[in-house]
Amino acid sequence: MANPLADREQRLAFFQMWFSDTIPHSKALGIRIIDARRGFASMRLEWREELVGNPETGVLAGGPLTALLDGCCGMSVATLLKEPKPFATLDLRIDYVKPATPGQAVIAEAECYRITHSVAFTRAFAHHGDAKDPIAAAAGTFMLGTKGEVTRPQSIGGEAMGLEIKP
Amino acid sequence: MSTLLQRLAEVRKSGEVARLAEAIPYARWMRIAPENGTGELLTRMRYHDDLVGNTFLPAIHGGTLGAMLEMAAIFHLLWETETEAVPKIVNITVDYLRSARPVDVIASAKVTKQGRRMVNVFAEAWQDDRSKPVATANAHFLVTSSDEAPPSL
Numbered sequence: 001m002a003n004p005l006a007d008r009e010q011r012l013a014f015f016q017m018w019f020s021d022t023i024p025h026s027k028a029l030g031i032r033i034i035d036a037r038r039g040f041a042s043m044r045l046e047w048r049e050e051l052v053g054n055p056e057t058g059v060l061a062g063g064p065l066t067a068l069l070d071g072c073c074g075m076s077v078a079t080l081l082k083e084p085k086p087f088a089t090l091d092l093r094i095d096y097v098k099p100a101t102p103g104q105a106v107i108a109e110a111e112c113y114r115i116t117h118s119v120a121f122t123r124a125f126a127h128h129g130d131a132k133d134p135i136a137a138a139a140g141t142f143m144l145g146t147k148g149e150v151t152r153p154q155s156i157g158g159e160a161m162g163l164e165i166k167p
Numbered sequence: 168m169s170t171l172l173q174r175l176a177e178v179r180k181s182g183e184v185a186r187l188a189e190a191i192p193y194a195r196w197m198r199i200a201p202e203n204g205t206g207e208l209l210t211r212m213r214y215h216d217d218l219v220g221n222t223f224l225p226a227i228h229g230g231t232l233g234a235m236l237e238m239a240a241i242f243h244l245l246w247e248t249e250t251e252a253v254p255k256i257v258n259i260t261v262d263y264l265r266s267a268r269p270v271d272v273i274a275s276a277k278v279t280k281q282g283r284r285m286v287n288v289f290a291e292a293w294q295d296d297r298s299k300p301v302a303t304a305n306a307h308f309l310v311t312s313s314d315e316a317p318p319s320l
Binding site (some may be wrong): 022023024025026027028050051053054055056060061062063064066067068069070071082088089090091092094096097111124147 | 170171185190191192193194195196197216217218219220221222224227228229231232234235252256257258259260261263264266
């Protein structure tokens with residue numbers, strides 16, 4: 001059977017389901033998956049009044065960026081798993097490089113640059129469309145094979161992992 | 168003067184610390200607010216279903232724990248230090264120690280080092296048992312008035 005994730009649209013729908021629609025907090029933030037390749041994930045968060053930290057400037061609070069970057073780093077790990085297994089954030093560092101521009105959507109891009117049996121290492125940036133002009137930078141490590149089960153939708157099928165993804 | 172600092176001045180008179188959160192839209196949305204019923208300033212994130220990150224366990228989303236630790240540090244700086252500006256976060260490192268169950272999360276914060284411009288804060292979050300933290304964080308904040316802060320922040 002052909003790998004369903006070879007198709008970009010199906011791949012984005014798969015990760016949209018796994019990393020946003022079935023995660024109540026990501027769904028509440030309205031996170032959209034905009035790219036997924038081996039070791040790489042990208043997500044988009046729309047600006048909303050409820051997510052503002054300073055009502056005078058309209059600048060987003062740090063919290064929504066933390067949740068976005070955590071999720072994006074996690075998804076970059078998931079793109080490298082050969083089979084579905086649960087994993088959890090071990091630590092996450094975020095540098096707030098400059099304030100987000102009020103009213104503008106935030107794009108996160110994460111790379112999983114090393115994965116071992118137990119630990120995966122990721123880096124990420126958040127920006128408004130120009131990756132060279134970041135709002136925030138992140139480094140996250142993840143513990144693989146933690147307790148629990150993967151919560152991704154079973155309907156998509158287990159053969160979907162071990163991605164044969166064309167760029 | 169900012170809305171938040173104005174609110175701080177009012178709260179210093181009334182003692183109703185929870186009202187500090189009303190000035191921050193994100194804190195209201197997340198149901199994160201400070202409390203000082205025990206004489207110690209703590210920050211509580213009230214459980215609601217939108218906080219869940221893993222529906223199977225179930226567990227609260229790690230991003231929300233980082234967010235509430237950051238808010239706990241900000242409320243601590245506003246309330247416990249003589250700040251003249253709203254603290255601006257520079258960076259934060261969150262360690263995830265246990266999965267957080269679908270109940271309230273409480274956090275405390277303390278200043279590790281107070282400088283003239285920069286403050287280092289440690290914050291710790293737990294649920295029922297304070298001796299079993301679910302997450303801890305270290306964060307840096309700029310505490311100078313905006314005139315003195317670098318243009319990027």
